[in-house]
Amino acid sequence: MRRTLVVLLALAAAVTIPASPGHAAPACDQPVPPPICSPDDPDPGPVDAPPRGAFDTLTFVGNGVRVTGWAADGDTTGPVLVHVYVDGAFVSSLSTGTAQRFDGFAPARHGAHSVCVWALNVPRAGADLAPNRQLGCRTYDVPVVSGIQLVYSSGRQIIAFNDNVLGETGFTVRWDYYVLQNIPGTSQQVGWPQSISFDVPAHPGTGPAELAALKVKPSNAYRLTVTAPGFGSASTDHWW
The missing domain is CATH 2.60.40 (Immunoglobulin-like)
Structure with a gap:
């Protein structure tokens, strides 16, 4: 009888031990850059980093504007393309050079206008494309x-x-x-x-x-x- 009671108590103890929590959904791709994953986490695959940068200065130079700033993309060490829009219309394509800087001319007329600069994303193979990034907008008003x-x-x-x-x-x-x-x-x-x-x-x-x-x-x-x-x-x- 004593032996039977011991067995039953052992079984009850086994039932009441809380189960280990289920393995959480992998978060290897969040945040960016990702944390170190355990061997049991699936490989999240490549992640396309969006571009970043800033639109620093705008100067009207006669039938055009000079724009300066910087742009970079974590998926390349090479140049990044920069597009210039005047009043919402594309007018020029520039490229970053030394120290990820851009400094170029875009055609524009005198008067009151808005100039916006976008950095184009550099795609990473096998990853979902990140969006292009607007680096900012500036306005000018120059009479003839x-x-x-x-x-x-x-x-x-x-x-x-x-x-x-x-x-x-x-x-x-x-x-x-x-x-x-x-x-x-x-x-x-x-x-x-x-x-x-x-x-x-x-x-x-x-x-x-x-x-x-x-x-x-x-x-x-x-x-x-x-x-x-x-x-x-x-x-x-x-x-x-």
């Missing part, structure tokens, strides 16, 4: 002509301004002014709007331009306008 002034040099009148475009065929300068005339039968005067225009040669490159005024500023001038035909114009109002 800016900083218009009338300056004097050796007794000559000079039209000075910043030329922000390339490829212009020349500039048209216009003075808006008024002529005072007496109102008959009164001592009052009224100003009648008038204008005169003249053309000046194109300015090479971009940057500060100084062009001789081919016509002397008229009296009572109140506006000076500089136009680059086919590009646009800018003006300044002043009681000269």
Whole structure:
């Protein structure tokens, strides 16, 4: 009887011992980089690392923009392709060079625009493709002509301004002014709007331009306008 009781107690103890928890789902591929896996975990296979980087600077350089930044992809030690979009439209493809940096030109017009830069993913064989990555967006607003002034040099009148475009065929300068005339039968005067225009040669490159005024500023001038035909114009109002 005693022997039978011992056997039953042993069986009961065997039943009440909690079972070992089932093997958890492998997490060898999370996070990235993965932890060390036990021999029992299945190989998760290759993982495609997404690109990373930054869009650092944007500079308008005349009919285009200069973009700089860096981009890298864990699946390659070589260059990474970078695509530039202006107002949502693809305009240029660049490539990283030394130290994973990119520095290049993309065509763009003057005015107000948004520029976005994307780093293209480098695929890893046998892995699900990671997405491309947007490195950022920047905006600029550059007029055709800016900083218009009338300056004097050796007794000559000079039209000075910043030329922000390339490829212009020349500039048209216009003075808006008024002529005072007496109102008959009164001592009052009224100003009648008038204008005169003249053309000046194109300015090479971009940057500060100084062009001789081919016509002397008229009296009572109140506006000076500089136009680059086919590009646009800018003006300044002043009681000269």
